[in-house]
Amino acid sequence: MATQSNVLTNIGQVETRAAKRRFRLKLGDIFLYGLMVLLAFIFIFPFFWTVSSSLKTVQELRQFPPTWLPASPQWVNYNKVLTAVPFLLWTYNSLFVVTLNTLGVVLSASIVSYSFARFRYRGRDFIFMLTLATLMLPAQVTLIPQFVLFHKMGWINTLLPLWVPAWFGGGAFAIFLIRQFIMALPRELDEAAIIDGAGYFRIFWQILAPLCKPVLATIFVISFIANWNDFVNPLIYLQIPEKFTLAVGLNYFKQFPEMGGEPTDHLLMAASVMIIAPVILLFFATQRYFVQGIVMSGLKG
Amino acid sequence: MAVAQANLPVQRQSPGLVGKIVGAKSLLERREALWGYVFLLPWLIGLIIFWIGPILASAYFSLMEYDVLSPPKFIGIENYVRAFTADKQFWPSLWRTLYYSIAVVPLGLLGSLGLAMLLNRKYKGTNIFRTFFFLPHLTPAVALAVLWIWLFHPSVGPINTFLEWAFHIDGPGWLKDKNWAMPALIIISLWAGVGGNSMLIFLAGLQGVPQELLEAAEIDGAGPWTKFRHVTFPMISPTFLFNLILGIIGALKVFTLAFVATNGGPSWATWFYALHIYQQAFAYFRMGYGAALAWIFVVVLLIFTYMQLQISRRWVYYAGD
Numbered sequence: 001m002a003t004q005s006n007v008l009t010n011i012g013q014v015e016t017r018a019a020k021r022r023f024r025l026k027l028g029d030i031f032l033y034g035l036m037v038l039l040a041f042i043f044i045f046p047f048f049w050t051v052s053s054s055l056k057t058v059q060e061l062r063q064f065p066p067t068w069l070p071a072s073p074q075w076v077n078y079n080k081v082l083t084a085v086p087f088l089l090w091t092y093n094s095l096f097v098v099t100l101n102t103l104g105v106v107l108s109a110s111i112v113s114y115s116f117a118r119f120r121y122r123g124r125d126f127i128f129m130l131t132l133a134t135l136m137l138p139a140q141v142t143l144i145p146q147f148v149l150f151h152k153m154g155w156i157n158t159l160l161p162l163w164v165p166a167w168f169g170g171g172a173f174a175i176f177l178i179r180q181f182i183m184a185l186p187r188e189l190d191e192a193a194i195i196d197g198a199g200y201f202r203i204f205w206q207i208l209a210p211l212c213k214p215v216l217a218t219i220f221v222i223s224f225i226a227n228w229n230d231f232v233n234p235l236i237y238l239q240i241p242e243k244f245t246l247a248v249g250l251n252y253f254k255q256f257p258e259m260g261g262e263p264t265d266h267l268l269m270a271a272s273v274m275i276i277a278p279v280i281l282l283f284f285a286t287q288r289y290f291v292q293g294i295v296m297s298g299l300k301g
Numbered sequence: 302m303a304v305a306q307a308n309l310p311v312q313r314q315s316p317g318l319v320g321k322i323v324g325a326k327s328l329l330e331r332r333e334a335l336w337g338y339v340f341l342l343p344w345l346i347g348l349i350i351f352w353i354g355p356i357l358a359s360a361y362f363s364l365m366e367y368d369v370l371s372p373p374k375f376i377g378i379e380n381y382v383r384a385f386t387a388d389k390q391f392w393p394s395l396w397r398t399l400y401y402s403i404a405v406v407p408l409g410l411l412g413s414l415g416l417a418m419l420l421n422r423k424y425k426g427t428n429i430f431r432t433f434f435f436l437p438h439l440t441p442a443v444a445l446a447v448l449w450i451w452l453f454h455p456s457v458g459p460i461n462t463f464l465e466w467a468f469h470i471d472g473p474g475w476l477k478d479k480n481w482a483m484p485a486l487i488i489i490s491l492w493a494g495v496g497g498n499s500m501l502i503f504l505a506g507l508q509g510v511p512q513e514l515l516e517a518a519e520i521d522g523a524g525p526w527t528k529f530r531h532v533t534f535p536m537i538s539p540t541f542l543f544n545l546i547l548g549i550i551g552a553l554k555v556f557t558l559a560f561v562a563t564n565g566g567p568s569w570a571t572w573f574y575a576l577h578i579y580q581q582a583f584a585y586f587r588m589g590y591g592a593a594l595a596w597i598f599v600v601v602l603l604i605f606t607y608m609q610l611q612i613s614r615r616w617v618y619y620a621g622d
Contacts, residue, residue, distance in 0.1 A: 036419050040433040043496060049459055050448045064457050112344040119337025122324030134352050138554055138602060140578050140595040144588050145355035151369055168347025200336045229441040231557045236583055250443045251561055272444040279439050294498045295505040
């Protein structure tokens, strides 16, 4: 009897301890969830503030204490940006560079990756090592001679330096990622096609490239966003406002605290929103591919 | 292909001199190798024009006085001597960059890891939170700088308003104050960076930690810290090293944020090394001197990476070994 009750109390004790533990876990979870919400607020707030500021009048923007929301949203601010600076022209320039650059990266990197992944020839592994080594080199080293080169070619103040290089292999990051992907595809596919009489280019174009869609989408999104956001290259190669891309255009706009007697602070906010929004929309639409690419580079690198 | 070769010994003709050069033992292999070079060609040209050529040219320029318009003049190691002895902003900009990196890299890594561990608890809405944390990383650095200039506005910015409201503190001038510009840039970098690529990579690493190991540790009575210290951390240490090295390289290269938000000021307070190179090369057109500065930078980066790899042997655990 005694032992039985002992066992029972023991079980009871164990149960209360487990319950306590569960309860503590719950409290911990509530705390952590609250922390996550707070952090999300900190990350989102600056965006909210920018959008809100972009819809205020200058007086409202400079009033103390600042207001959370504009008294009446000034959508006209967005129109004013379009007339204050050649914003549409800069958008066109940005889209032009981004499209041609991204296309060049996707096409040329995939064909180069095909070579690295499927062919055997002397020097292949050495060249691949060199390719990876370029990832380590800071851009400053190559920037100066590249500037001199493009200067000699008369390409300064043209958009050419911003997209032509992308057609020559698309860079180590893209090559690395696509190569890994192709190497994971079964070689039997190629061999079956060879027996059916397909040439190497046909194998690439009709068999491997369609299978590479996920990784190509990843490269497309990453390259698109990197180009849209690029600042250093347009800063160096473009010196006249008509040739600016949005990133350097915004920096140029920022140097005019006033335009036509009116302060430009709220307009700068509106311009920023218009530059940020496309990237974020693209990210939402293609999030899966984007995240995959980053993770692949991290785990295999 | 191996079968085809065995059945048709005719195919095993000598691949000739070309075959020897490309490393082929048969005509078939020679054909494969030649096509390999064809597909490699764009990158081979790109590698030479945009990487190897410029690297050599940059080393060459660093020994020259060169302003692009007149032909380069050989001056030996004078550029390097000048950097170390005569350039008033060389050492300060280098130290400033190191100072910034020493603040941003550890805090950024801990922040990324912390966020990744929060997300890894798989609470409701994790995907949305991950997106929120990641958004700043997507934002163009120029826009980011413009937006933070307003957040940090000394009198009507929300940050100083909050400080006043919550703690009755008169907030500093932040980006406009020479003592506060650096901390302000560090705050912006952390905000922009902790939820970025490194967080995603940590998250993937954490998802790869075997659940059995964590459960076994729990049965042995390990608390949350012990589990982290002796199971989770060793398992993700290679990921940690990867993020650490990328983090250091990224921090040392800091440019756009400072260029737009403060333009290196006030009174040189945020004049980083990359700004110094930019100014010398592209504002003053001292291409030779800029190239020399860039090479010094490469050496600094190599030293840091090498040091990290050496130290990492003590704390990185490779499951495969």
